[in-house]
């Protein structure tokens with residue numbers, strides 16, 4: 084979920100409704116907050132936003148310590164601010180190759196741009212095994228809509244009550260719903276992405292919501308590097324978020340893992356993927 088407000092109050096709530104289908108499918112409308120924690124920031128090697136990013140996109144750091152990656156991952160891969168059904172116990176991610184489908188719509192044509200963004204994720208995070216299809220049985224649905232249709236689209240997808248509650252609590256601008264099994268396998272994601280509020284909003288929403296759709300379901304307003312910080316507008320896949328997603332889709336990180344289990348494997352995963360900056364002698 085991408086909030087309209089630049090600095091919304093951090094809220095966390097859980098609307099529960101039993102759903103017994105398919106051995107306990109869990110649906111959660113992703114959003115807000117876990118603390119980033121007090122980390123001494125050591126990110127380095129700042130560089131400009133890549134070509135294709137919005138004009139005002141922030142520059143990014145490209146080297147992070149293992150602790151910075153681990154803190155970010157634990158904050159963003161666990162939790163979400165609106166949940167329906169049983170509480171997912173741990174990591175949520177797809178356990179099979181992901182097929183994404185764009186459902187174009189709205190008054191500004193953004194399908195080609197959305198196509199490029201999916202391609203960007205597929206290329207930069209091979210572990211997603213991400214491809215695009217046009218058949219209706221996609222794993223990830225990306226619905227492009229005008230802002231005026233946002234509320235009605237939510238209602239159609241989740242019912243009036245959930246839509247009303249969600250909008251009242253968070254004033255979302257874009258959003259993603261992720262359905263997963265009790266074991267943490269994501270079975271389906273739907274993202275609603277606004278197309279008629281300018282390039283910056285579109286790019287920010289598209290990159291942000293895809294992170295949710297793939298399983299980084301939380302936000303962290305204290306993390307200065309992620310697109311999943313509601314106070315930031317980014318609009319491209321940062322080195323930092325790419326690293327978190329690469330970790331999530333490493334073979335050693337399994338759906339359903341608890342925080343404790345994830346903590347146990349993360350240092351080795353980060354080393355084996357070569358994601359962290361080597362410790363420098365100073």
Ligand SMILES: [Zn+2]
Nearest residue numbers: 084085114291
């Ligand atoms: Zn969000």
